Amino acid sequence: MTSTTSQRHRTGGSKPPPRSPPARKKTSTSLADTGVTTHENVYRGLRNRILFGGVPPGSAVTLRGLAEDMGVSPMPIREAVRRLIAERALKMQDNRRVVVPPMTQDTFEQIVFSRKMLEPELAVRAMDRIGPAEIREIAAIDKTIDRAMAMGDVDAYMQNNFRFHFAIYQRAHCDTLMALVESIWLQFGPFMRMAYGRIGTSTLEDHHQAAIAALERGDRKALRAAIAADIGQGMNFIGEAVLKLST
Amino acid sequence: MTSTTSQRHRTGGSKPPPRSPPARKKTSTSLADTGVTTHENVYRGLRNRILFGGVPPGSAVTLRGLAEDMGVSPMPIREAVRRLIAERALKMQDNRRVVVPPMTQDTFEQIVFSRKMLEPELAVRAMDRIGPAEIREIAAIDKTIDRAMAMGDVDAYMQNNFRFHFAIYQRAHCDTLMALVESIWLQFGPFMRMAYGRIGTSTLEDHHQAAIAALERGDRKALRAAIAADIGQGMNFIGEAVLKLST
DNA sequence: ACGTGCCCATTGTGATCACATTAATCGCGC
DNA sequence: GCGCGATTAATGTGATCACAATGGGCACGT
Numbered sequence: 001m002t003s004t005t006s007q008r009h010r011t012g013g014s015k016p017p018p019r020s021p022p023a024r025k026k027t028s029t030s031l032a033d034t035g036v037t038t039h040e041n042v043y044r045g046l047r048n049r050i051l052f053g054g055v056p057p058g059s060a061v062t063l064r065g066l067a068e069d070m071g072v073s074p075m076p077i078r079e080a081v082r083r084l085i086a087e088r089a090l091k092m093q094d095n096r097r098v099v100v101p102p103m104t105q106d107t108f109e110q111i112v113f114s115r116k117m118l119e120p121e122l123a124v125r126a127m128d129r130i131g132p133a134e135i136r137e138i139a140a141i142d143k144t145i146d147r148a149m150a151m152g153d154v155d156a157y158m159q160n161n162f163r164f165h166f167a168i169y170q171r172a173h174c175d176t177l178m179a180l181v182e183s184i185w186l187q188f189g190p191f192m193r194m195a196y197g198r199i200g201t202s203t204l205e206d207h208h209q210a211a212i213a214a215l216e217r218g219d220r221k222a223l224r225a226a227i228a229a230d231i232g233q234g235m236n237f238i239g240e241a242v243l244k245l246s247t
Numbered sequence: 248m249t250s251t252t253s254q255r256h257r258t259g260g261s262k263p264p265p266r267s268p269p270a271r272k273k274t275s276t277s278l279a280d281t282g283v284t285t286h287e288n289v290y291r292g293l294r295n296r297i298l299f300g301g302v303p304p305g306s307a308v309t310l311r312g313l314a315e316d317m318g319v320s321p322m323p324i325r326e327a328v329r330r331l332i333a334e335r336a337l338k339m340q341d342n343r344r345v346v347v348p349p350m351t352q353d354t355f356e357q358i359v360f361s362r363k364m365l366e367p368e369l370a371v372r373a374m375d376r377i378g379p380a381e382i383r384e385i386a387a388i389d390k391t392i393d394r395a396m397a398m399g400d401v402d403a404y405m406q407n408n409f410r411f412h413f414a415i416y417q418r419a420h421c422d423t424l425m426a427l428v429e430s431i432w433l434q435f436g437p438f439m440r441m442a443y444g445r446i447g448t449s450t451l452e453d454h455h456q457a458a459i460a461a462l463e464r465g466d467r468k469a470l471r472a473a474i475a476a477d478i479g480q481g482m483n484f485i486g487e488a489v490l491k492l493s494t
Numbered sequence: 495a496c497g498t499g500c501c502c503a504t505t506g507t508g509a510t511c512a513c514a515t516t517a518a519t520c521g522c523g524c
Numbered sequence: 525g526c527g528c529g530a531t532t533a534a535t536g537t538g539a540t541c542a543c544a545a546t547g548g549g550c551a552c553g554t
Contacts, residue, residue, distance in 0.1 A: 096537085
């Protein structure tokens with residue numbers, strides 16, 4: 001699947017001897033070719049897979065393996081992986097092997113702290129730019145979350161939980177803060193998935209309704225508290241499932 | 248010139264028909280070849296240059312240019328630059344040109360906010376691991392800062408100011424938080440240099456003495472306040488110099 | 495003299511090859 | 525049969541080439 005190939009930069013077709021005949025083919029414009037570079041597409045795909053738990057912690061990520069999967073040369077893979085390493089979504093161990101970094105109690109605590117420091121602020125800053133239309137949109141996402149939870153659809157739950165939070169944060173137009181928060185989400189994404197995979201989504205409760213209500217009332221303090229509570233509850237759930245039960 | 252090549256990875260010696268006489272020489276060890284990979288060395292060199300204002304905002308950073316400067320092929324440069332872009336130390340604009348990102352009032356405010364949220368906490372967490380010996384070391388760095396300020400040595404001032412803060416933060420052993428803070432420092436480094444270049448270091452006052460005193464007394468609240476005040480004062484200075492005066 | 499169009503230099507991107515190192519596999523000896 | 529060493533496979537790294545696109549420089553035309 002996804003045998004898609006790159007959109008440009010055909011290298012010569014065959015070529016045992018050094019030189020390569022032109023043999024340009026280009027074209028194709030395969031699919032999803034959103035005009036961006038190949039390594040950008042690779043990056044987004046990989047990023048989403050990590051963010052939503054598609055790459056279990058500890059599993060190896062090889063350049064040539066991904067290259068074959070995505071039908072491109074190892075080159076754009078290298079750039080995408082390097083970028084994800086810089087964002088701490090991946091980690092290169094001393095072996096030079098690339099893996100999803102393991103979670104420790106210390107790291108987890110720092111993640112929780114960072115989230116509680118940054119995300120409520122982001123929500124409050126976004127509040128002024130969130131009107132009735134945006135609130136409706138956000139509430140719709142929350143509805144989707146409820147459906148996913150009821151059906152036990154972990155993937156849909158995670159994706160929409162992400163959409164819920166970032167639909168709010170994004171309105172703050174604070175890209176510097178957003179970059180920090182996105183990096184943090186990338187770091188706990190795989191373990192959120194692991195937690196839901198172990199325990200399921202049925203016992204989940206979030207504070208999204210309280211956040212929506214605070215948005216409607218324009219209550220900054222309540223919004224801040226709702227986001228903080230949501231983070232606390234969600235991260236506590238992950239902590240229990242991942243750090244307490246086995247490893 | 249600089250026909251120099253890397254230290255390993257022989258390229259296939261002869262290559263019959265086509266290209267390029269080998270001309271390898273190894274050379275130089277220009278960059279403190281610490282046994283790590285080439286792109287890691289390139290990364291560190293470039294990172295320091297950015298962090299300490301060696302690359303003025305707006306100036307172009309070209310792959311081949313840097314490659315020639317450092318005597319390596321464009322390849323490790325690409326990885327280092329890609330990493331610095333991910334850390335927001337560099338930015339690739341739509342032209343595909345790589346530059347030190349410009350500073351805006353909004354970005355600046357977010358940087359100040361992030362620093363005030365994260366760095367005092369880092370200092371407090373480090374306090375338990377900072378004994379008399381470490382305090383002596385930190386105080387010595389502060390002495391060096393005073394000397395640099397008196398002599399108007401901007402480079403020495405910036406490097407030792409960095410060393411002062413991170414000598415403290417490092418003891419917290421919080422690498423997740425540290426990564427966030429380092430990314431932030433990379434973003435305002437070039438403008439700190441710009442500010443000092445414009446106004447000089449003579450009018451500077453910091454709160455380092457208060458921080459050292461708080462460390463000696465084990466006074467968490469005072470340490471938090473001293474770090475926050477130092478950030479406030481320093482960033483206000485940069486803000487005045489960079490955002491108010493011209494652009 | 496100024497604007498306009500073309501040409502070439504430069505830049506980032508992608509592919510492929512060569513190499514060093516590490517992991518895995520198999521075979522040999524006990 | 526079971527460990528242990530050598531050989532083989534696989535992986536990340538660096539270099540080089542080819543290509544598309546942008547930008548700047550120069551000549552030409554009005």
